Amino acid sequence: MRVFFIVFMLGICGIKVQAQEKHTPTTFSWPFDFQLFLSGNFGELRSNHLHSGLDFKTSGVNKVVRALGDGYISKIRVTNGSGYVLEVSYRNGYRTINRHLNGFVGPIAERVKELQYEKESWEVEWVPQMDEYPVKAGDPIAWSGNMGYSMGPHLHLEVIEEATGDYVDPLSLFKKGSLMDTRPPRAEGIMLFPQMGYGVVEGAKQHPVIGLHRASSVKAWGLIGFGIKAYDYMNGTNNHYGVYSVALSVDGQEVFKSELDRFSASETRMINSWTYGGYMKSFIAPGNTLRFLQAYNAHRGLVEINEERPYHFCYTLKDYFGNSSQYRFIVQGLKQPIPAVDHGTKYAFGWNKINYLQEPGMTLVVPKGMLYEDVWLDCKVKADSGAVAFTYQLHDKPLALHAGCELKIGIRRKLVKDSLKYYVARVWPNGRKYSAGGVYENGFMKTLIRELGTYTVAIDTVPPVITPVSKSVWGRMGKIVYRLKDMETGIAAFRGTIDGQYAPFKCPNTTRPYWECDLDKRHFKKGGKHVVELTVTDRCGNQSVSRDRLIW
Numbered sequence: 001m002r003v004f005f006i007v008f009m010l011g012i013c014g015i016k017v018q019a020q021e022k023h024t025p026t027t028f029s030w031p032f033d034f035q036l037f038l039s040g041n042f043g044e045l046r047s048n049h050l051h052s053g054l055d056f057k058t059s060g061v062n063k064v065v066r067a068l069g070d071g072y073i074s075k076i077r078v079t080n081g082s083g084y085v086l087e088v089s090y091r092n093g094y095r096t097i098n099r100h101l102n103g104f105v106g107p108i109a110e111r112v113k114e115l116q117y118e119k120e121s122w123e124v125e126w127v128p129q130m131d132e133y134p135v136k137a138g139d140p141i142a143w144s145g146n147m148g149y150s151m152g153p154h155l156h157l158e159v160i161e162e163a164t165g166d167y168v169d170p171l172s173l174f175k176k177g178s179l180m181d182t183r184p185p186r187a188e189g190i191m192l193f194p195q196m197g198y199g200v201v202e203g204a205k206q207h208p209v210i211g212l213h214r215a216s217s218v219k220a221w222g223l224i225g226f227g228i229k230a231y232d233y234m235n236g237t238n239n240h241y242g243v244y245s246v247a248l249s250v251d252g253q254e255v256f257k258s259e260l261d262r263f264s265a266s267e268t269r270m271i272n273s274w275t276y277g278g279y280m281k282s283f284i285a286p287g288n289t290l291r292f293l294q295a296y297n298a299h300r301g302l303v304e305i306n307e308e309r310p311y312h313f314c315y316t317l318k319d320y321f322g323n324s325s326q327y328r329f330i331v332q333g334l335k336q337p338i339p340a341v342d343h344g345t346k347y348a349f350g351w352n353k354i355n356y357l358q359e360p361g362m363t364l365v366v367p368k369g370m371l372y373e374d375v376w377l378d379c380k381v382k383a384d385s386g387a388v389a390f391t392y393q394l395h396d397k398p399l400a401l402h403a404g405c406e407l408k409i410g411i412r413r414k415l416v417k418d419s420l421k422y423y424v425a426r427v428w429p430n431g432r433k434y435s436a437g438g439v440y441e442n443g444f445m446k447t448l449i450r451e452l453g454t455y456t457v458a459i460d461t462v463p464p465v466i467t468p469v470s471k472s473v474w475g476r477m478g479k480i481v482y483r484l485k486d487m488e489t490g491i492a493a494f495r496g497t498i499d500g501q502y503a504p505f506k507c508p509n510t511t512r513p514y515w516e517c518d519l520d521k522r523h524f525k526k527g528g529k530h531v532v533e534l535t536v537t538d539r540c541g542n543q544s545v546s547r548d549r550l551i552w
């Protein structure tokens, strides 16, 4: 018997570093005066999306954010998810969105505060007249922050090409300098994806992984996909970043290439098809239309191993600054039986058609365009006669849908009269339930789901818990702080007042459960006793009120 090896010839091939810069129009100046480092780059892999901009480190908050060129402020928003958000339209045809800001400057800051009291809402949005707030390159436009869903102080900067609406890599528009990168991307592992019924990798689990640090051997036959886990690095930071370009060649022929230059908001969720467990696939599912993925063979990037010989593979990774590295490996073609696939009684869903799934008390509609490839559903119904509804396993593992698809689950026992208290619950293997929303309609709960998994209907009658934090120092701090917690469906709305008058409460950082209100002398009379009231409502309409004394 012949024994074959897959060997990583890192020592031979090595990691080559090239430093060739791109020639693109450089029209933007940088948003900060200080030395810049990124905590996130364009297109890096995030949960259910590609990162749509650059994250600049700010080492603390309240750094002056400057305009990148000549243009005008085109939209002003305050949101729970991204804090203060500022959009600027520039004369060069690009628009930027600055997120997680701590505040605005000048007359905009004043106007937003007025608007919040006027609308009695922390979240406000305002589109000024074109050229109402013109900016020139270098003008201060905002204060950087850490607001909304943010893991640390930074500026998130998105650049959108006005003509197409595409997110583009902001690095392609900045003047040279300021960022330093001579470090190439590095791979952590390569994964094989033998195609069920068409390919096999000997002795392998479903997706065998090849480590890069030691020689290992693999023998394969039939149609095989490949994927690579890799990160990029930059000078002066310990962060890792997304890889700009990945190319795979077999015996010197390129079969796949990705170049992450641009993508649109409607494409970003396709990351769920392109990646698997952090590995970037070098083959493209038939329903995946991400434009920056290119396959150059007949099998959408899958490689057909049909000769008993070594196949020489090479991955080339590149970052935006032209630094690159290569990883070579060999897969030995060895004829071996390809196991037949028995889908049994599973439902077949097609990526290119409208699909229906029906079980007693449940219907699911998955329209065309919602799946990236055909899937055989492992569907099970757990009928518990004492429960509000049956529990439906739509598929045995989570499977992302491109957008919301309608799921209806029948209520079998109406344990609570108020239909507002029911919600569709996603059930995780540990038994924990999370709200998938839903509205009541003729004995059913109806919602849109973005992922196949296990679902049922549950009831939430438990109101949120409101806890005042360090109440005795509110007056001294000039700030009211509450901690909010909701056990089941989560907080949907909150409203605060001081002496019956609207008070702008906010959740400064949504990774932390604190809600705050700054005491403002221009809106509340300082001196003496006040009554603070906070009303919090969860997604099933359960409400709590906290009334507290304030001396200020």
Ligand SMILES: [Zn+2]
Pocket: 040, 051, 053, 054, 055, 155, 156, 157
């Ligand atoms: Zn970001």
